[in-house]
Amino acid sequence: MHTGLFHEIDFDADGKTLSFLGTPYSVDRSPYYQIKTPVCRIRNGQGPRVLLMAGNHGDEYEGEIALGRLIRRLDPARVRGEITILPMANVPAVMAARRRSPLDNGNLNRAFPGSPGGTPTERLAHFLEHELFPRHDVVFDIHSGGTSMAHLPTALIEKQVDPARMDQALALLASLGMDHAFIATNGRDAPTSMAAAARAGAIGISGEFGGGGTLTPATLAATQRAIDQLLLALGVIDAPVLGPHAPADGGMQLLALDSHAQAIFATRRGWFEPAVDIGAQVSAGDLAGYYHDLNRLDAPEEALRFGVSGIVISRRLHTDSEAGDCLIQVARPVEQADILAAA
Incomplete structure (x- = not known):
């Protein structure tokens, strides 16, 4: 029992x-x-x-x-x-x-x-x-x-x-x-x-x-x-x-989500400002957002850029972020035949 x-x-x-x-x-x-x-x-x-x-x-x-x-x-x-x-x-x-x-x-x-x-x-x-x-x-x-x-x-x-x-x-x-x-x-x-x-x-x-x-x-x-x-x-x-x-x-x-390069992760404490929202079509190198350090107001915000192209499928809603938090993520459009043919 x-x-x-x-x-x-x-x-x-x-x-x-x-x-x-x-x-x-x-x-x-x-x-x-x-x-x-x-x-x-x-x-x-x-x-x-x-x-x-x-x-x-x-x-x-x-x-x-x-x-x-x-x-x-x-x-x-x-x-x-x-x-x-x-x-x-x-x-x-x-x-x-x-x-x-x-x-x-x-x-x-x-x-x-x-x-x-x-x-x-x-x-x-x-x-x-x-x-x-x-x-x-x-x-x-x-x-x-x-x-x-x-x-x-x-x-x-x-x-x-x-x-x-x-x-x-x-x-x-x-x-x-x-x-x-x-x-x-x-x-x-x-x-x-x-x-x-x-x-x-x-x-x-x-x-x-x-x-x-x-x-x-x-x-x-x-x-x-x-x-x-x-x-x-x-x-x-x-x-x-x-x-x-x-x-x-x-x-x-x-x-398809098949690479960690499709996401941008925080690597330290900071405040995330997104530049695009979910559903946006983006290319590698496009601006994803800015990362701010409010503990160092003299330090410029860091520009974050997408490493790969795709569709933005998720973004962090909490501005305050810690190391390891996923800030924004893109997925890769694929054809059904390509997925079914993959191992």
């Missing part, structure tokens, strides 16, 4: 169930305390099986708000197959508005495959990879840039070894209606939810749907459209639940 993670979910029951995952954790005020992670389970006969999750990082809100709305709106009679929804996967991080859990400083998206007897974050990661992910055909883990980064909305899948599965993953990626996307090559051994989904036999889909520790009408609309479009593409629903939606602009540009 003191290790692992416990639940009372009946995965074979039809209908809609709201329940909790319970993770025992010692606190001074309560001898039998459990971290309660809300979970919604909807099943209507046989069909596609999809897991929707948000709150992997606690300061990324588009997915949390959209999935909470989906839970309230979705009628089981409209479903064909199974949907499991985790709107706040890392509850302690969500409640603290932090990227990591305040209980163990755990980053859930770096904790897989986890451990049943480890920290709360490790226990949750173990349950997801070994118990929950294998029950689903598709895992959609919704992210955004978090409190410190503005991020260009982008979708993501991992490159699949099996060509048939890769074709299916590409079709689902395209169905989201995003303007930009990545095909990642982190591999099956990575500590992320996407690698965990692959190890569990599911197709993983993710992406950055906003940023800044907030949401906007545009980022929430894009997230809700992506959720509906994925469920429609899988055949789990036959009409939008979170819509109606404005049509996507059409066309999805694939991007």
Whole structure:
């Protein structure tokens, strides 16, 4: 009763169930305390099986708000197959508005495959990879840039070894209606939810749907459209639940991040002034911004220049920066054939 993670979910029951995952954790005020992670389970006969999750990082809100709305709106009679929804996967991080859990400083998206007897974050990661992910055909883990980064909305899948599965993953990626996307090559051994989904036999889909520790009408609309479009593409629903939606602009540009030269990092304490914003097309040598030292007002600001060409996909929102902080990052536009041909 003191290790692992416990639940009372009946995965074979039809209908809609709201329940909790319970993770025992010692606190001074309560001898039998459990971290309660809300979970919604909807099943209507046989069909596609999809897991929707948000709150992997606690300061990324588009997915949390959209999935909470989906839970309230979705009628089981409209479903064909199974949907499991985790709107706040890392509850302690969500409640603290932090990227990591305040209980163990755990980053859930770096904790897989986890451990049943480890920290709360490790226990949750173990349950997801070994118990929950294998029950689903598709895992959609919704992210955004978090409190410190503005991020260009982008979708993501991992490159699949099996060509048939890769074709299916590409079709689902395209169905989201995003303007930009990545095909990642982190591999099956990575500590992320996407690698965990692959190890569990599911197709993983993710992406950055906003940023800044907030949401906007545009980022929430894009997230809700992506959720509906994925469920429609899988055949789990036959009409939008979170819509109606404005049509996507059409066309999805694939991007690649394959070099540390695509980012500019702070190497000392300073204050970052960006010269361009996310979405800008830049060339190697273009001005990225200025780095100021407010402790030495006689020292001129340092001009920072891009080392490579591409599209600005993220920039630091906090002006005050420390050595090691990523200040700004560009991605390289690529063709699908080039990514699929790469090792």
